[in-house]
Amino acid sequence: MIWIGSHVSMKAPDYLLGAVKESIGYGSNAFMIYTGPPQNSRRVDVDRFRLEEAAQLMQESGIDPERIIVHAPYIINLANSLKPETADFGAEFLQEELRRVTQIGASTLVLHPGSHIKAGADVGIRWIADRLNRVLDADDSNVVIALETMAGKGTEIGRNFEELQAIRELVNKKDRIGVCLDTCHIHDAGYDLTEFETVLDEFDRILGLDSLKVIHVNDSKN
Ligand SMILES: [Zn+2]
Incomplete structure (x- = not known):
């Protein structure tokens, strides 16, 4: 079974119901949302x-x-x-976001790792x-945080x-850490996607294919 869908909007007044309806409109069996x-x-x-x-x-x-990706x-x-209050604010927000993901019933939260400035x-x-x-350590849910592969713009990690x-x-x-493989980002970071099997082999060797939770399939202006 291939689980495929797109990013759909989640906004007033229908929120998640609207996201589900939009996904069904595309004939998809998975979808990605922001909680705001x-x-x-x-x-x-x-x-x-x-x-x-x-x-x-x-x-x-x-x-x-399970196929809702937040x-x-x-x-x-x-x-x-350099601005610890920003990092700490991020951690607090992430804590609340995990609660929202759990309440929605999803189990994967994609996160850009951050920039070291x-x-x-x-x-x-x-x-x-x-x-x-x-x-x-303070969260008992089973939500997996899928760290996203980044292009390396600026000081991105x-x-x-x-x-x-x-x-x-x-x-x-x-076991609560997974990976979101973004094809635009890994292309821009220098991975040769014309040799996708080789890229996947490398992914498997370094991260393990079982940690691959989501592939964000998109093209790149580069
Ligand atoms: Zn992303």
């Missing part, structure tokens, strides 16, 4: 998401809630050691892992499989 605007941290109460009607419609349409907002930067990748990786530990593995290596609850 990706560029800010304002979130409406989950009570307004119309969860029961959405669950009912998903059941009728054969969409397993994408965390861009504003989270767990790696910002000139502190160096090693420092950034440690900061991300420290805050992931703080968040995950996650520009290769090794950096994601370095983060996971430092996380206590390793």
Whole structure:
């Protein structure tokens, strides 16, 4: 079975119910959502998401809630050691986001690892892992945080499989860490997608294919 879908909007008044309807309109059996605007941290109460009607419609349409992928907002930067309050705010937001993901019934949360802002990748990786530990050690759900492969723009961490593995290596609850493979980002980071089998072999060797939770299939202007 191939699980495939697209990013759909989740907005007032129908929220999750609207997202499910849009997905069904595309004939998909999976979909990705933000719990609110990706560029800010304002979130409406989950009570307004119309969860029961959405669950009912998903059941009728054969969409397993496991196939709902939630994408965390861009504003989270767990790696910002130069502004610790930003990293800590990100951790708090992530904690709440895990609760929302659990309430929605989903079990995968995609997260951009963060940018080290000139502190160096090693420092950034440690900061991300420290805050992931703080968040995950206090969370009993089974939601997997899928760290996304990044292009390496600016000081982004996650520009290769090794950096994601370095983060996971430092996380206590390793089974709660997965990977979202973004084809645009890995292309721009220098992976040759015309040799996709080779890329997957490398992924398997460094991260393990079982950690691959989502592939974000998209093209690249580059
Ligand atoms: Zn992303």
